[in-house]
Every structure is written in structure tokens, then in C-alpha cells.
Amino acid sequence: MRLRKKPWVVEALTGFSDIVVQNPGEELAGNWHNLFENSLPLHVELGTGKGRFITGIAKQHQGLVNFIGIEAKEEIVYCAAQKVREQELTNVQLLVFDVNEILKIFAPGELEQLYINFCDPWPKNRHAKRRLTHIDFLNKYRTVIKPGGQLWFKTDNRPLFEFSLEQFSEFGLEINAVTYDLLNSGFAGNIMTEYETKFSALGQPICRCEVIF
Template sequence: MRFRNKPWAKDYIAENAFYCIPNPEEHKGKWAALFGNSNPIHIEVGTGKGTFITEMAKANPDINYIGIELFESVIVKALERAVTADIPNVKLLNVDAKKLTEIFEKGEVNQVYLNFSDPWPKGRHEKRRLTYKDFLDLYKTVLVEQGEIHFKTDNRGLFEYSLMSFSSYGLLLKYVSLDLHNSDYEGNIMTEYEEKFSSLGQPIYRCEVKYQD
């Protein structure tokens, strides 16, 4: 996937370190101190342009949100949203999700969101999917006991793969929808991709899974 280069992104990120945290490894085990409270921490892996994470933070001021995005040219859009929203309970990290255990202490995170992740459809790229077992290991390490993953996608193949991956791992399937926008689910906050795909009449798939003891 290619993203348009934004030469100004690096400087803008550096200027807004209150929201986009430099050297996040330094805060491992100390995120509550950074937020200045002991509220639950929810992370979104692959936060994209930040609509979901900022809207969730607005709607739930008693939860701390951290958006994780690998690509500098993408996270800078999320940063612009966070700065404009001027909300204290959202932070952004420009890092690879593979570093989760370097950034968060065991049990420091309460919930994980995976929204419209890259499906990596080719078999040889399976290990890159954010619902692959190696990533499930990472989430389990940083999550509290019986922590949850909430997953949304428009890609049926990825959804079916993820359900099998979750089940094989031993996760409890709490909620599954094959057409979220025509379900009775309440409180859904859409991502940019979700708005685009749902406007075209594509079904949105969603599930909630829980780690078991």
C-alpha cells in the first residue's frame, strides 16, 4: 500500500508531542502517569486517519485511548484531528504494532480495537495479518486478564480467517455480526473506510472476542 509523502509530517509530529508521543518505550508501565489518571486504556492498532479514536475519546472521557499507526504520512492526519478536537484522553504512537510488548507492561491495556486492517490476502503474507496468532500473543501479553479485542472489516475473507484464528487460539466469541449497519448494535462509531464502504452498500463485519484464563 502506497501513501503520499508529506514532507511536513515529521516536523508537525515533533511539534505536537503532547498527542503523538515520542519514544513511547519510555512510558512502559507508566501510561497512567502520562494521562494523569488511572482510567482504563484502550488501544487501536492501525488507527489510520484517526476518526474512530478521536470520536471514541470524545464519547468516553473516562477511558484513555491510544492509537497506533506505522505510517508517518497517515498518522499525521490522525494527529491533526486530535489537535483540533483538543481532548486530553487520546494519544498517538507512530510505531510498528510488533513492538507492543516493548511499549506496554503486562496487563496495562484493557481493550484492543482492530478496524479495517490490511487483509494481506496472499497466503505467504499470513503472518502480517493483525489477527494472526503471533499478534494474538502480543495482545494477550499487554491486555488485562480476560481482555477483549473488537474487530471490524469490510473484507469477508479476512473476517472468516480471523474468526478461525480467534477460535483456534481459544478466544471466546462474544459477539458476531455479518451486517453491522443492519443489526441492533448500538453505539457504533465509524472509521473513514467504514463510511466509504457502507455508503457503497457493502456489509460491515464485526466481532468481539475475549481471552480466557
């Protein structure tokens, strides 16, 4: 994925240098505790979007977990950064970054948990490798997530969900808590994302599962 470089956003993001890492590099791998100034567990959301989920979950886990949001589009990171600032959260860092490069910025086994919420479905078969749940991505996640660490996945897109379950299974991962209708599943404490709010309002059922690495 080509990262967008819009000058006004780059400049606007400089005001968020305590929250946003615009050019994450290899020096961060194994050193995230320095950036957060503590050694709390690390959870990462892939394709963060405008930050509703990461700010919601970070607020609930202040002093317990550090959260890193990876988002390719700078102007979207800007929206998320505003939410982090407004809520005065100190346990969130946002990266303008491509998930494809995840192995560069995390050390092996450095992460406890991953979240993928409403990732782009890439419906054409020839684009299947771009789906964030494709086995090629799972291979990368397996390196950076510690054994027994989890991936929590949500989508409104049924074909993407079926594809993802197949990929998880093919990769030999344990799949738990599968639901095709999250809102009526009894799952407590769901934190909605921007996309989830939109699709739920349209009556679209939400699929969810938890995967253990």
C-alpha cells in the first residue's frame, strides 16, 4: 500500500508528536516500553480508522495496557489523534504505517493482542492477498505476537468472515467465540468502531471471532 503524503496533514500531525509516530522505523522494535515509559502489555489495532475503538478500549485499560493503532492514511490518523487528545489518553500511540511492514517495527513475541475491525474486504479474488486476514499476514502476525496471544476480528462482510475463518483454520489457529450476529450474541463490553456504528444502524449483522496464536 502506498502511504499518502498530504502536506497539510503532515504539518497538522506535528502538533500531535506525543501521540503520532509519522515515520516509524526499526529502532522501535523491542523498545516500545521506552516510548510509553512503562512496560505494560502491548495491544495493536490494525487499520485503526478514525479511532473510536482504540480510544474506547484504551480508556477502559488505562494503567493496564498500552495500545498502538496502525493506519495507513494520515488524514484518518489525524482524526484519531484528535480523539486521543480530547480524552487525554496516555496509553495510545498512533502510527502512520502500512501493516504489510509490521515485522520492521515489532520484535518477535512483543505483542499480546491484535484487533482487526472491519478491514477492507477486497472482494475480487485477485486481491485476496491484500485482506488483513490473509494467511500471508497471519504469518507475519505469528512472529510479532507472543505464543498464546490473541487476534480479535470483527466485520460486517460475511464472505470476508468466511474467508478469514478458513485462513485461520488453514494456518492451524484455534478459533473461539464465533458469532454471526454480535449484537444478539450476549458478548459483553463490545466497543463499536466507526464502521460498525454505520453498518449496525443499517441493520447489518456483525460477525466476530477470537483467534489464539
